[in-house]
Amino acid sequence: MIPISKPYIGEEEKQAVLAVLDSGMLAQGPRVAEFEERFAALCGVRQAVATSSGTTALHLALLAHGIGPGDEVITSPFTFIASANSILFTGATPVFVDVDEETFNLNPALVEATVTPRTRAIMPVHLYGYICDMDALQAIAGRYNLAIIEDACQAVGATFQGLKAGSFGTGVFSLYATKNVMSAEGGMITTNDEAIAEQCRLLRSHGMKRRYYYETLGYNFRLTDLQAAIGLAQLQRLERFTERRRANAAYLTANIHSVITPRVKDSYGHVWHQYTVRVGGGRDRDAAVRRLNEAGIGTGVFYPVPVHQHDHIRQVVGDVRMPVAERLAREVISLPVHPLLSQDDLETIAAGVNRL
Ligand SMILES: *Cc1c(COP(=O)(O)O)cnc(C)c1O
Numbered sequence: 479m480i481p482i483s484k485p486y487i488g489e490e491e492k493q494a495v496l497a498v499l500d501s502g503m504l505a506q507g508p509r510v511a512e513f514e515e516r517f518a519a520l521c522g523v524r525q526a527v528a529t530s531s532g533t534t535a536l537h538l539a540l541l542a543h544g545i546g547p548g549d550e551v552i553t554s555p556f557t558f559i560a561s562a563n564s565i566l567f568t569g570a571t572p573v574f575v576d577v578d579e580e581t582f583n584l585n586p587a588l589v590e591a592t593v594t595p596r597t598r599a600i601m602p603v604h605l606y607g608y609i610c611d612m613d614a615l616q617a618i619a620g621r622y623n624l625a626i627i628e629d630a631c632q633a634v635g636a637t638f639q640g641l642k643a644g645s646f647g648t649g650v651f652s653l654y655a656t657k658n659v660m661s662a663e664g665g666m667i668t669t670n671d672e673a674i675a676e677q678c679r680l681l682r683s684h685g686m687k688r689r690y691y692y693e694t695l696g697y698n699f700r701l702t703d704l705q706a707a708i709g710l711a712q713l714q715r716l717e718r719f720t721e722r723r724r725a726n727a728a729y730l731t732a733n734i735h736s737v738i739t740p741r742v743k744d745s746y747g748h749v750w751h752q753y754t755v756r757v758g759g760g761r762d763r764d765a766a767v768r769r770l771n772e773a774g775i776g777t778g779v780f781y782p783v784p785v786h787q788h789d790h791i792r793q794v795v796g797d798v799r800m801p802v803a804e805r806l807a808r809e810v811i812s813l814p815v816h817p818l819l820s821q822d823d824l825e826t827i828a829a830g831v832n833r834l
Contacts, residue, residue: 480826482776483656484818490714494707501703506683509706516713517651517666520635521644525675527667528706529682532631532652534699535665536564536601539648542667542677543625545570545598552592553601553629554584555784556803561603561629562785566794573597574786576800580741582606582754582810585802586614593618599625604633604643606780606812607658607723607751608742612638612646619647630668634659635720637747644668653701653709658723658751659716661709664701722817723750726824730813733828737766737811752780753815755831756806763809766834770811773830778812 498509510528518526529535545551547569553561555574565572573592578585582605589600600619602610610628619626626647630636633643634651635658643649645668651657653664667678680687685696727750731739738756742748757763767777784803785791813827 479771479774479776480814480819480823481816482778482812482814484816485655485660486715486719486818487708488711488715490711491708494711495704498703498707503703505702506700507703509703509710510701513701513706513709513713514666516710518668520713520716521642521649521668523645523649523668524670525668525672527675527678527682528701529665529667529678529699530701531663531699532650532654532657532665533560533564534697535650535652535667536560536627536629537567538678538681538697538699539627539650539667539674540564540568540570540599541681542674543599543627543648545625548596549598550594550596551599551601551627552584552589552597554603554605554803555786555800556582556781556806557603557605557629557785558631558781559785559788560631561601562791565601566790570598571596571794572785572791574795574798574800576802577806579756579802579806581608581610581743582806583608583610584615586611586618589615590618593622593624597622597624599627601627601629603629604636606740606754607633607636607749608740609633609636609638609643609746612641616646632657632751633749635716635747636749639745645670648674653705658719658749659709659712661701661705661712664705664709719817720749723815724748726750726815726817726819727753729824730815730828733824734831736832736834750815752778752812754780754810754812756809757811757834758809763811767811769834770813770830773826773833775827775830776814779810780812782807
């Protein structure tokens with residue numbers, strides 16, 4: 479089976495982890511600090527704060543912006559559950575805005591109508607590695623004085639008009655094992671705002687500045703040097719691996735004719751965390767997935783149920799309808815696009831999809 483994702487662990491990662499083990503400094507230490515510096519430079523921002531996961535990074539970013547009970551945060555219904563859950567952790571309410579069927583991302587034309595006096599932030603999700611229309615979203619955020627907290631968990635290195643994901647407000651990344659840069663588990667918050675970075679650092683470690691004196695209620699959301707060592711080695715390869723993903727995506731788009739392939743607009747630099755096609759026209763997606771798997775082609779369905787339809791979310795937002803997200807949840811199939819695919823693999827994938 480050609481796997482849908484394949485984490486790459488080279489000699490560099492192995493040596494870097496061994497060096498940390500030998501150093502005796504296993505928890506958050508100098509490698510985390512170095513990883514933060516490199517990550518900030520990669521995103522073109524001044525500050526990066528590492529955390530234990532993308533989910534804890536989202537949670538901290540919201541808390542650092544002072545978001546809590548009574549507040550509303552606008553986000554996408556077509557994303558991983560953690561986007562909405564992190565809003566719930568703070569006591570705030572997620573407000574869903576339907577997505578655009580071509581970009582899979584928040585439809586900016588629908589955002590403004592959902593702003594209320596309680597709205598505090600917009601959380602755009604750059605799904606599959608494709609940035610949202612940040613021009614339109616920043617204009618709305620500016621008009622209503624809203625924070626932008628990008629869920630860039632799938633979009634490390636992605637660009638819009640030459641600017642990097644994570645530089646349009648407060649950015650949040652996941653370093654989970656299958657993400658484009660990974661540290662097994664881990665997260666990163668990026669910002670140009672020193673006060674936000676400072677608050678994230680404080681809350682990441684028990685609200686503690688001076689040892690055993692606590693400024694506020696805080697958490698243990700720290701990353702370890704063992705994980706940072708892996709992440710640093712991964713960063714070295716990011717550019718080369720992103721180019722491979724782009725070449726693989728270009729091949730699939732040129733050679734697949736049986737389903738709707740993703741299109742990328744000018745001025746967007748997609749990083750292809752996932753390559754996602756749509757089985758349109760009421761065809762049976764789940765049957766298509768079975769046939770691809772039988773042909774040795776791994777697949778993913780991200781995500782089979784839109785966020786607003788899960789029970790614990792419905793209890794908060796009620797029965798809302800998001801027609802585009804609901805349709806996409808029935809139509810999408812992600813195909814392997816990772817950097818370790820061979821030319822043979824690519825040919826097998828395109829041929830298998832064209833036989834559907
Ligand atoms: C992976 C992911 C997260 C959560 O990251 P974890 O590191 O798994 O906690 C959040 N949002 C999106 C869109 C993701 O893909």
